[in-house]
Amino acid sequence: MKKNLLIIYLLLLTGVAEAQIRLGQSRYTSKEPVNIIDLSYTSPKKYRIASIEAVGLSTLDETAIISLAGLRVDDQITVPGDAVSGALKKLWGQGIIGDVKILVTKIEGDDIHLLLDLTERPRFSRFDFTGVNKTQEGELKDKVNITGRVVRDDVLNTAQRNIRDYFVGKGFLNTEVKVIQERDTTLPNSVKLRFDVDKKSKVRINEIAFDGNENISDNRLKKKMKGTHEHARVYIFKDLVSRLIKANPKNISNAVANRNPVTDEEVKTYINRNFKLNFFNGSKFVKSDYRDDKKAIIDFYNSRGYRDAEILSDSVFRFDDSRINIDLDIEEGKQYYYRNIAFSGNYIHTDEELQAKLGIFSGDIYNKEKLDKRLNYDPQRGDDVSSLYQDNGYLFFTIDPVEVNIAADSIDIELRIFEGPQVTVNSVSIEGNERTSDHVVMREIRILPGQLFNRKALVRTIRELSQIGYFNPENIEPDMRPNFEDATVDITFQLEERPNDQIELSGGWGGLFGFVGTVGLTFNNFSIKNIKDFSKWRPLPVGDGQKLSLRVQANGKSFQNYSMSFTEPWFGGKKPNALSFSFNHSVQRQLNFYSTTNFGEELGSFKITGASIGLAKRVTWPDDYFQISNSLQFQNYNFDEYGNYFGLSFNTGNAKSVALNTTISRNNLDQAIYPRFGSNITLSASLTPPYAALNKGLTSESTDQEKYQWLEYHKWMFDGSFYTPVMGSNKLVLSARTHLGFLGSYGNKTGIIPLERFVLGGDGMNMMNFALGQEIIGLRGYENQSITPGKEFRNQPNAPVAYGGVVYNKHVMELRFLVSPNPSATIFLLGFAEAGNNWGNYQDYNPYDLKKSAGFGARIFMPAFGLLGIDWGYGFDGVSTTSDPNPGPSGGMFHFTIGQQFR
Numbered sequence: 009m010k011k012n013l014l015i016i017y018l019l020l021l022t023g024v025a026e027a028q029i030r031l032g033q034s035r036y037t038s039k040e041p042v043n044i045i046d047l048s049y050t051s052p053k054k055y056r057i058a059s060i061e062a063v064g065l066s067t068l069d070e071t072a073i074i075s076l077a078g079l080r081v082d083d084q085i086t087v088p089g090d091a092v093s094g095a096l097k098k099l100w101g102q103g104i105i106g107d108v109k110i111l112v113t114k115i116e117g118d119d120i121h122l123l124l125d126l127t128e129r130p131r132f133s134r135f136d137f138t139g140v141n142k143t144q145e146g147e148l149k150d151k152v153n154i155t156g157r158v159v160r161d162d163v164l165n166t167a168q169r170n171i172r173d174y175f176v177g178k179g180f181l182n183t184e185v186k187v188i189q190e191r192d193t194t195l196p197n198s199v200k201l202r203f204d205v206d207k208k209s210k211v212r213i214n215e216i217a218f219d220g221n222e223n224i225s226d227n228r229l230k231k232k233m234k235g236t237h238e239h240a241r242v243y244i245f246k247d248l249v250s251r252l253i254k255a256n257p258k259n260i261s262n263a264v265a266n267r268n269p270v271t272d273e274e275v276k277t278y279i280n281r282n283f284k285l286n287f288f289n290g291s292k293f294v295k296s297d298y299r300d301d302k303k304a305i306i307d308f309y310n311s312r313g314y315r316d317a318e319i320l321s322d323s324v325f326r327f328d329d330s331r332i333n334i335d336l337d338i339e340e341g342k343q344y345y346y347r348n349i350a351f352s353g354n355y356i357h358t359d360e361e362l363q364a365k366l367g368i369f370s371g372d373i374y375n376k377e378k379l380d381k382r383l384n385y386d387p388q389r390g391d392d393v394s395s396l397y398q399d400n401g402y403l404f405f406t407i408d409p410v411e412v413n414i415a416a417d418s419i420d421i422e423l424r425i426f427e428g429p430q431v432t433v434n435s436v437s438i439e440g441n442e443r444t445s446d447h448v449v450m451r452e453i454r455i456l457p458g459q460l461f462n463r464k465a466l467v468r469t470i471r472e473l474s475q476i477g478y479f480n481p482e483n484i485e486p487d488m489r490p491n492f493e494d495a496t497v498d499i500t501f502q503l504e505e506r507p508n509d510q511i512e513l514s515g516g517w518g519g520l521f522g523f524v525g526t527v528g529l530t531f532n533n534f535s536i537k538n539i540k541d542f543s544k545w546r547p548l549p550v551g552d553g554q555k556l557s558l559r560v561q562a563n564g565k566s567f568q569n570y571s572m573s574f575t576e577p578w579f580g581g582k583k584p585n586a587l588s589f590s591f592n593h594s595v596q597r598q599l600n601f602y603s604t605t606n607f608g609e610e611l612g613s614f615k616i617t618g619a620s621i622g623l624a625k626r627v628t629w630p631d632d633y634f635q636i637s638n639s640l641q642f643q644n645y646n647f648d649e650y651g652n653y654f655g656l657s658f659n660t661g662n663a664k665s666v667a668l669n670t671t672i673s674r675n676n677l678d679q680a681i682y683p684r685f686g687s688n689i690t691l692s693a694s695l696t697p698p699y700a701a702l703n704k705g706l707t708s709e710s711t712d713q714e715k716y717q718w719l720e721y722h723k724w725m726f727d728g729s730f731y732t733p734v735m736g737s738n739k740l741v742l743s744a745r746t747h748l749g750f751l752g753s754y755g756n757k758t759g760i761i762p763l764e765r766f767v768l769g770g771d772g773m774n775m776m777n778f779a780l781g782q783e784i785i786g787l788r789g790y791e792n793q794s795i796t797p798g799k800e801f802r803n804q805p806n807a808p809v810a811y812g813g814v815v816y817n818k819h820v821m822e823l824r825f826l827v828s829p830n831p832s833a834t835i836f837l838l839g840f841a842e843a844g845n846n847w848g849n850y851q852d853y854n855p856y857d858l859k860k861s862a863g864f865g866a867r868i869f870m871p872a873f874g875l876l877g878i879d880w881g882y883g884f885d886g887v888s889t890t891s892d893p894n895p896g897p898s899g900g901m902f903h904f905t906i907g908q909q910f911r
Contacts, residue, residue, distance in 0.1 A: 052086050052089055053086065053087060054085070055115070056082060056083070056118055056120070057081050057083045057085060058081065058114075058121050059081060059121045059122070060080075060081060060123075060124065061113075061122070062123070063124070073099070077099050077124065078095055078098050079091065087120060099124075109124075109125040109126075110122055111123040111125050128197055129160065131199070132198070132200075133194075133199065133200055134192070134200055134201075135203065136200075136203075137202070137203050137205060138202065140205050148171055148174060148203075151171065176294075177294055178210070178292060180209075181211040181293060182209070183205065183208060185203055185204070186203070186204040187202075188202040188203075211292070212293075212330060212331050213238050213291045213331070213333075214332060214333050215327070215334070216236070216333075216334045216336070217334070217335050219335065219337045220320070220340065221338050222340060223343070224309070224340070232304045233301035234300075235298070235300060236294075293334075298324075302336070305319065305338075306318065306319065307377060309340065311375045311376070311378065313374040313375065314341050314343055314344075315341070315374055315376065315419075316339075317339065317340050318338075318341075342417050343374075344417050345371060345417060346372050346374055346421060347370055347415075347418035349370060349421050350420075350421070350423065351363075352424050353425035353426060354425045356402075357396055361396065362393055365391065365393045365395070366393055379421075380409075383409065384407070393423075394463070395463060398463035399462050400462070401430035401460030402428055402430060403431040403488075404490065405426065405428055406426045406428075407423055408423070408424045429492075429495040430460055430461075431461045431495050431496060431497050432458065432495060432496050432497075433456065433458065433461055434457060434491075434494075434497060435457055436450075436455065436498075437498075437499070437500045438500070438503060439502055440503035440505055441503050442505055443546060444478050445535075445551040448478075448553040451584070452472040454466075454469045454472065455499065469501070473501070473503070474679040475677070477508050478533055478553075479503045479505055482831070483504040484502070484504075485501075486499050486501050487499070487500040506871055507871040508533060509529075509531050509533070509548075509871070510532070510871070510873060511528065511530075512526055512529075512874070512906065513527060526562075527560045528558065529557070530556070531550070531556045531557075534550060534554040535549045535550055535554060537552065538552065553577055553578070555574065555577075557571070557574075558572050559572075565597060565599060565610075566596070567595065568595045570592065571590070571591065571592040572590065572591050572592075573589070573591075574588065575587070575588040579623070583625075584625075586625075586637070588624070589621040590620050591619045592616070593617045594616045596615075597612070598612040598613065598649070611649060612647075612648055612649030613648045613649075614648070614650040614781075615646040615648075616644070617644045617646075618641065621639065622637055622639025622669070624671075625637070633676040634672065637670070637671045638671075639669045640668055641669060643664065643719075645663040645763065645781065647662070648660055654781070655810035657711065658713045663717060663763070664718055664719065665719035665721075666696060667694045667695060667696045668695050669694045669695075670692065670693050671690060671693075672690070673690040674687070677731065682824070682826055683731045683743075684738060685731050687730045688728070688729045690726070690728075691724075691725070692724070692725045693724050694721075694764075696718075696721055697718075698754045699718040699720045700757040701754060701757075708756055708757050708758075708759075716762075719763060720754055721751060721760070721764060722751075722753075723751050723752075724748075724752075725749050725750075726747070726749075727746075727748075727910065728747075729743065729744075734823070739826040740823070740824070740825055740826075741824045741825075743820070743838075745820040746817075746818070748816070748817055748818075749766050749783065749785070750815050751764060751814045751815070752814070760810075760814050762810035762811070763782070764781065765782050765783070766783045766785055767783070767812050767813070767846070768785045768786075768794075768795040768796055768845070769791055769792055769793050770787065770790060770791055770792030770794065770903060771792060771879075771904060772786020772905070772909050773905060773906065782812050785818060785844070786905075786909060786911065787842065787844045788842065788861055788863055788881030788903050789862070789863060789881030789882050789884075789899075789901065790881075790901075791901070794898075795887055796812055796813060797810075797811075797846060814848060814849060815847050816845065816847070817855050817858065818842065818844030820841075821840065821842070823840075825838070832870065833868060835868045837867075838865050839862075840862065840864070840879070842860075842861055843861070845857055845858045845859050859883065859887070859898075861883045861884060862881065863879055863880045865877060865880065865903075873906075874907050875905075875907055875908050877909075878905075879902065879903045881900065882897075883897060883899060883901075884897050886898060
């Protein structure tokens with residue numbers, strides 16, 4: 009019996025991970041020396057705990073540790089027994105003790121005195137890295153957050169694994185991380201950690217090979233792998249390449265017949281293997297991306313009717329120290345087609361109505377992804393089977409496609425429908441609008457209490473809330489809580505407010521011109537009625553959705569511009585009728601910088617003072633994305649020894665204009681900053697009264713002072729922007745834009761006026777170029793305002809030709825990639841190709857004679873500063889001048905932009 013008890017007790021000690029009742033002297037001398045009592049393991053006995061002490065502690069509290077052990081004075085325990093082993097397990101389980109032993113120091117009758125002999129685990133004091141740069145170190149600190157915790161193997165292993173995963177995610181698959189511990193003498197029981205990182209070479213994907221794909225080519229499958237790409241490789245063997253360049257493509261082998269003859273097929277294979285160019289995609293291997301890409305391959309097969317396609321096996325293996333190969337063995341299976349498509353459970357809509365919405369018919373290639381979109385939600389098409397029901401209150405509508413029969417290459421589908429009851433909106437609420445007043449948000453909501461549920465109205469509401477710019481468009485989420493028994497639904501729009509006021513600040517010293525600077529403030533959520541309520545000042549009164557803009561721009565004495573505008577988007581508070589008015593005053597002076605006696609003297613000036621008032625109204629025809637706006641604009645042009653710069657025969661005098669501007673626009677973009685789909689189309693006409701026709705005494709022989717006392721013209725502008733996601737991506741978007749402008753006159757008495765013309769080229773901004781009285785149109789890859797008729801006469805006294813064109817065309821294609829949707833800093837990259845030109849008269853107008861350019865750029869939107877951009881563009885054509893009528897290409901140049909460039 010005693011022998012069995014000893015064996016059981018030894019097994020118990022083994023399960024407590026080295027913790028034990030130790031017979032012998034304590035290792036610690038923090039307390040006075042004690043005698044350790046020798047007990048017999050074969051004779052367990054009950055004792056009363058008379059005292060408990062703990063030694064070996066440096067930072068931990070003795071009373072707290074004894075309490076954690078679960079042993080208390082006066083407790084009755086059996087030694088050896090479960091109470092002691094349980095205490096050991098509890099202390100060990102806290103993770104703060106490295107070693108623990110329970111010793112017996114004294115036995116007096118039935119009283120026993122215990123001593124907890126402990127070793128504390130050291131704590132982390134700080135950590136650092138070797139083998140990484142400053143940027144990587146900053147990012148790794150977030151992944152290795154262990155300060156103040158005790159040193160445990162699992163914590164170290166987790167930190168080590170996180171560091172390695174960080175670099176593996178960047179393509180360094182062979183990264184090694186070592187953890188070095190050093191005692192920190194400045195703190196008690198503490199250690200310093202050093203993570204030695206050896207990233208080694210980045211592992212790239214050398215080659216992706218497919219086997220078994222007979223119907224879909226390797227290249228098409230590789231294009232579906234968005235995150236897994238072959239490395240860009242160019243192996244240049246001079247002799248072979250030079251001979252290939254000179255070779256006849258129809259018989260390449262003859263070109264190398266004298267040296268190492270090769271067949272045409274061998275040459276093609278060589279080119280395919282060694283000239284793999286991949287400039288825009290990385291080739292690092294990331295397991296999660298690779299897993300997603302394998303799924304994308306199968307999804308692509310399914311969309312082509314291969315419903316049984318699968319990847320039988322795949323292998324990732326080492327090619328050399330820095331490259332890997334990937335082999336995928338694919339089983340395509342048969343290509344299937346729809347045969348019979350039947351509906352069941354539908355009582356409200358007929359089979360014919362549902363079939364028309366479905367748009368898939370017998371004989372079409374089986375496509376599960378397309379079927380799902382056509383049944384439930386197709387954002388590109390905007391029309392699906394579910395819309396028939398859910399736009400009319402049937403929120404609980406479901407449709408389940410079931411493959412009821414598969415014969416040979418044909419599939420019979422039964423679409424089983426549950427229509428459910430019509431659901432009424434019970435309540436609509438909003439959350440998260442801390443700055444914006446409730447009524448500003450609620451007036452944009454299209455789905456209201458008491459109405460039948462309408463999915464289209466719900467989607468439109470999300471778009472409208474995205475467009476007003478006060479909330480993060482990525483996080484506008486309706487929380488719907490339907491009640492089947494009552495046939496109602498409660499909707500709460502969860503909003504994330506973002507700051508949207510903007511400030512524009514720039515300044516410097518312009519040499520001869522003096523101080524150069526701009527101060528601009530735009531308050532996009534202003535509130536006039538809250539001006540007296542200082543509790544609503546954040547830092548100015550906000551909340552009512554009004555827009556107030558103030559801007560001052562100066563270039564020393566040479567140029568100043570002052571402008572102010574205000575818009576109330578819901579004038580009257582009941583309908584979306586936008587009332588706006590603006591005022592601007594600009595002064596451009598010609599200064600004497602050539603005379604030492606009169607240096608800086610004003611030689612002449614040109615001033616424009618204008619004001620406008622407008623009213624815009626949303627309309628519901630042809631659809632409710634349209635808006636019509638009308639504005640009345642007054643401009644006064646004052647010339648003081650300056651008019652000849654515009655080709656006028658007088659240089660001192662006044663010209664005025666009153667113009668009615670009518671604009672018809674349609675905007676269904678999903679959001680303003682980074683639209684993914686939709687279009688924005690605008691047609692505007694500015695018309696002045698026909699003053700010349702009303703003035704019988706005015707003739708074509710009249711002086712310019714008489715002709716242009718009141719400017720008469722009609723100006724027509726067309727702008728169209730279209731956005732389409734590429735291959736369904738939310739990040740890759742194709743933008744196509746076109747812009748046209750025409751300036752005309754009512755007759756021959758005055759002809760086309762020298763003002764209000766178009767100037768083309770550069771960044772499209774009128775910052776310090778002072779092109780007053782003109783429309784500034786950008787064209788990247790060319791100097792600012794360089795593609796402009798009459799520019800060679802600019803700033804020349806008695807210039808005979810007006811400055812600017814009467815007609816312009818511009819066309820743009822951009823491929824955009826969203827880097828960060830973060831509302832505090834939305835970033836996207838773009839590549840562009842554009843073309844445009846400008847003509848001084850309609851006789852020379854040729855819409856095919858365009859100046860072309862291409863390049864790339866980046867945009868960052870920050871709420872405080874608006875949209876900031878940089879582009880590099882290369883102009884492929886020359887811009888002729890009087891001194892150089894046949895110039896070479898414009899070449900490459902950088903452009904900087906501020907704000908959303910409309911044209």
